[in-house]
Amino acid sequence: MTKEELKARITELYPAAGFDDTGEWLNINIEAKDWLVLAQQLQQDDSLHFDYLFCLTCIDWKTHLTMVYHLESTQHRHTIVIKSKLDRANPEIETVSHIWRTAEFHEREVYEMFGVNFLNHPDLRLLILPDGWEGKNPLRKDFEDPVNMIRL
Amino acid sequence: MYRQTDIIEDNRTTPEGEFVINVGPQHPATHGVLHLVITLSGETIKKVEPHLGYIHRSIEKMCESLSYRQFIYVTSRMDYLSAHINNHACALCVEKGLQVEIPPRAQVIRILMDELTRIASHELWWGAMAMDLGAFTPFFHAFRERETINDIMEETCGARLTMNYMVPGGVMQDIHPNFQKRVKDFIQLYKKKIHEYDELVTGNVIFQNRMKNVGILTADDVISYGCTGPTARGSGVSCDIRKIQPYEIYGKLEFDEVLETGCDSFARYLIRIREMHQSIRIIEQLIDNIPEGDFQAKTKAVLRLPKGEFYTRVETARGELGVYIVSEGGTTPYRIKFRSPGFSNLSVLDHIARGSKIGDLVAMMGTLDLVIPDIDR
Numbered sequence: 001m002t003k004e005e006l007k008a009r010i011t012e013l014y015p016a017a018g019f020d021d022t023g024e025w026l027n028i029n030i031e032a033k034d035w036l037v038l039a040q041q042l043q044q045d046d047s048l049h050f051d052y053l054f055c056l057t058c059i060d061w062k063t064h065l066t067m068v069y070h071l072e073s074t075q076h077r078h079t080i081v082i083k084s085k086l087d088r089a090n091p092e093i094e095t096v097s098h099i100w101r102t103a104e105f106h107e108r109e110v111y112e113m114f115g116v117n118f119l120n121h122p123d124l125r126l127l128i129l130p131d132g133w134e135g136k137n138p139l140r141k142d143f144e145d146p147v148n149m150i151r152l
Numbered sequence: 153m154y155r156q157t158d159i160i161e162d163n164r165t166t167p168e169g170e171f172v173i174n175v176g177p178q179h180p181a182t183h184g185v186l187h188l189v190i191t192l193s194g195e196t197i198k199k200v201e202p203h204l205g206y207i208h209r210s211i212e213k214m215c216e217s218l219s220y221r222q223f224i225y226v227t228s229r230m231d232y233l234s235a236h237i238n239n240h241a242c243a244l245c246v247e248k249g250l251q252v253e254i255p256p257r258a259q260v261i262r263i264l265m266d267e268l269t270r271i272a273s274h275e276l277w278w279g280a281m282a283m284d285l286g287a288f289t290p291f292f293h294a295f296r297e298r299e300t301i302n303d304i305m306e307e308t309c310g311a312r313l314t315m316n317y318m319v320p321g322g323v324m325q326d327i328h329p330n331f332q333k334r335v336k337d338f339i340q341l342y343k344k345k346i347h348e349y350d351e352l353v354t355g356n357v358i359f360q361n362r363m364k365n366v367g368i369l370t371a372d373d374v375i376s377y378g379c380t381g382p383t384a385r386g387s388g389v390s391c392d393i394r395k396i397q398p399y400e401i402y403g404k405l406e407f408d409e410v411l412e413t414g415c416d417s418f419a420r421y422l423i424r425i426r427e428m429h430q431s432i433r434i435i436e437q438l439i440d441n442i443p444e445g446d447f448q449a450k451t452k453a454v455l456r457l458p459k460g461e462f463y464t465r466v467e468t469a470r471g472e473l474g475v476y477i478v479s480e481g482g483t484t485p486y487r488i489k490f491r492s493p494g495f496s497n498l499s500v501l502d503h504i505a506r507g508s509k510i511g512d513l514v515a516m517m518g519t520l521d522l523v524i525p526d527i528d529r
Contacts, residue, residue: 054465074375102378109495
């Protein structure tokens with residue numbers, strides 16, 4: 001599907017979607033509370049069929065966090081980017097690890113690095129960081145490492 | 153659920169009579185510092201829980217304070233067996249933001265280096281994988297060819313492992329005058345010796361028994377778990393970025409995407425062997441056709457990417473590497489994310505290992521081709 005066709009189909013499914021097609025792929029801004037329902041539709045809809053989540057990450061914008069999901073369809077070979085703003089003080093979003101299994105590890109990484117709480121995640125705990133790092137989120141912009149290898 | 157420190161202190165039996173053991177962080181078959189906590193019932197695996205981070209350097213955070221020329225050097229240390237391809241991905245992403253044209257000579261050199269890297273990586277994997285299963289000889293055969301590639305790299309790039317050769321705009325310096333001759337010598341050597349691989353390992357009955365029907369991974373699971381590279385193609389999923397989203401001149405080259413439908417460890421093994429032949433094919437097409445001209449486009453001393461987001465996908469020896477740069481218009485990336493192939497490939501280990509015997513775990517880990525610095529970043 002082209003960007004315009006994707007836009008039309010996604011508007012049918014989710015009228016509140018905000019589009020931004022300045023980038024390489026179609027960017028879709030959504031509300032965090034609607035993510036779970038939309039995610040299921042994106043994966044199950046025959047004309048969209050987004051079955052491959054190839055990147056899941058988060059960006060700290062200092063005023064808020066943004067979750068970024070890159071989705072591709074292995075059948076139709078079209079790609080979209082889903083973005084959702086989260087409150088920085090209390091970031092929460094539904095997990096999609098049961099829809100795309102790869103999300104389980106990626107969400108654990110975002111959880112420890114940014115402190116995003118994934119609701120209903122089966123196993124939300126530290127993956128890469130050692131014990132004792134709960135609550136400290138190294139990839140947030142206000143995190144200062146006492147031992148900074150770059151500035152040494 | 154165990155905390156990392158608890159589990160290191162003592163092994164224990166769960167109330168259901170299951171036994172919990174550690175494999176790693178220092179274990180010969182993990183090729184680095186991978187720590188798996190395995191729950192066993194007898195010899196049957198009930199659960200595999202990876203504990204990562206023993207070699208986590210927070211490369212993404214480091215890159216936020218490095219310039220667009222500097223950050224590429226750090227990425228050689230992610231997947232150190234695909235250093236060229238990591239650098240290539242980062243250079244491509246910066247070039248996408250700068251919108252610079254790469255001279256044809258640099259494009260061809262880059263592809264040649266990528267494919268040599270792919271062969272070297274698969275050679276190392278083949279030797280190490282056979283060693284994990286108890287055969288020591290193949291390791292030396294693999295290193296014979298791999299060293300030849302490393303020598304070629306050393307001559308042109310000055311390094312054998314972390315090359316840092318690709319820069320935004322092209323490559324750091326021109327190829328060494330001996331380069332073409334030595335690559336052709338290598339192709340001769342490869343063609344003369346490659347049959348030994350099949351004779352030593354592929355056709356071996358013991359080896360086949362340990363690989364066939366071990367670690368079954370269905371095509372649906374491949375896509376759902378985000379597995380890529382030879383791991384995915386062993387289950388018949390077409391996912392070669394060089395084919396589906398060709399970058400540089402891959403679109404003009406003749407090579408096949410290798411697919412197997414066995415879905416088991418043996419299929420994944422065959423994919424890597426056959427991929428080496430395809431890489432040789434690509435190198436043969438290019439080695440006598442390196443265009444004359446510049447090896448680097450003219451770029452400013454200080455690079456500034458326009459405000460926006462840039463994403464590139466490339467095919468490393470292990471699968472799809474994604475580089476996601478968020479720029480605020482400055483000289484350093486605001487946020488950078490590396491979608492590493494190993495991280496997703498590892499996540500499927502628990503799924504494929506459940507229900508099989510602990511002895512088969514090594515074969516499964518081997519054919520997933522895990523490189524730990526790539527997973528931890």
